[in-house]
Structures are given as C-alpha cells and as structure tokens.
Amino acid sequence: MKKYIFLEHTALVAGRGCNSMNIRRAELEDKKQIIRLVKELYSKDSPKTVREWEMDYKYKIRLTLLAEINKNIVAYIANGIEGDNLYIGDLYVLPKYRRKGIATSLILETDNLKKLINKKQLRVDARNKDKIALKFYEKMGFKFLSKKGENSIKLIK
Secondary structure, three states: OOOOOOOOOOEEEOOOOOOOEEEEEOOHHHHHHHHHHHHHHHOOOOHHHHHHHHHOHHHHOOOOEEEEEOOEEEEEEEEEEEOOEEEEEEEEEOHHHOOOOHHHHHHHHHHHHHHHOOOOEEEEEEEOOOHHHHHHHHHOOOEEEEEEOOOEEEEEO
16 A cells, blocks of 8 residues: 555545545556546536646645556545645536545545645535535535625634
8 A cells, every 4th residue: 555745544435335435646647537527517617727737736636645456547636735724626426426435535535635735624615506515515514604705604613
C-alpha cells in the first residue's frame, strides 16, 4: 500500500453495491481519466473550466483524491486551501456509481486530510437549487455559513 504526505493510507472501502473501492491521492499518470471526469462534469456548462484543468493539471491535483474500482477512476474530489479551511472545489461521481457510498467516502477522507494538514474546517459552495447536493452535505455535517451571490451558498463543517 502506498503512503502519501497527506494521507496515512489509501483507504480500501467496501461501498454500498461496490466490491471494493480504493481512495487515493491523484497522480500525474491519472490525467487522462481525471480530465474525462472533469469533461463530464463541466463541458456543457463551463468549457473554460475543462481548459483550466488541462492547462494547470499539476497544480489542480495537489489535494485531489480519487475513488477507484478495478483500477478505474470513478470519482474525484478536488480540494484547495483557503485560509484556515480546506475548500472542496469539485466532487463528482460517475452516474453509474452514485448512491453507493463513494461520495461519502471521499468526504470522510477529505476530512482526514483536513486534520493532517492542520486546517480548521471544510468548506464547500453549493447551488441553491441543487437539493440533492444540499441534502448530502447536510447529512455529512455541513452547516450554512453564508450566501454566495444569487445562486449559491457557502457551507462549512
């Protein structure tokens, strides 16, 4: 099992409906699979974000965690540092693998990462209209912090 600077271990997790899932840090060799997920998440609404990932991949993956099943990347959570907070920028799970505990596992590992790098809280922005995401984050212990523009809110844990 590999060890990483900010992860004590790669987490082998049996998610609901998954045989086994590996949570690990993103590496340079993962670029093709991660960009595929980024394109699924952003290509319709924000092609600019896809280009940013492609151009600045090395920087973007510094605090990115992946979920793998059978060595295929099926989800990622991209994190950044914002003052005393670890900020969740993206959380995406392929539709075929949703509702199997993968996003929950990624959030739990991100919470471990927060502790390892001595950050006080996790923060995420969510769209007001995305009721599924809001319910998920609430279940994970996030609380309302403030509004962010017309369509988003900041949540903190």
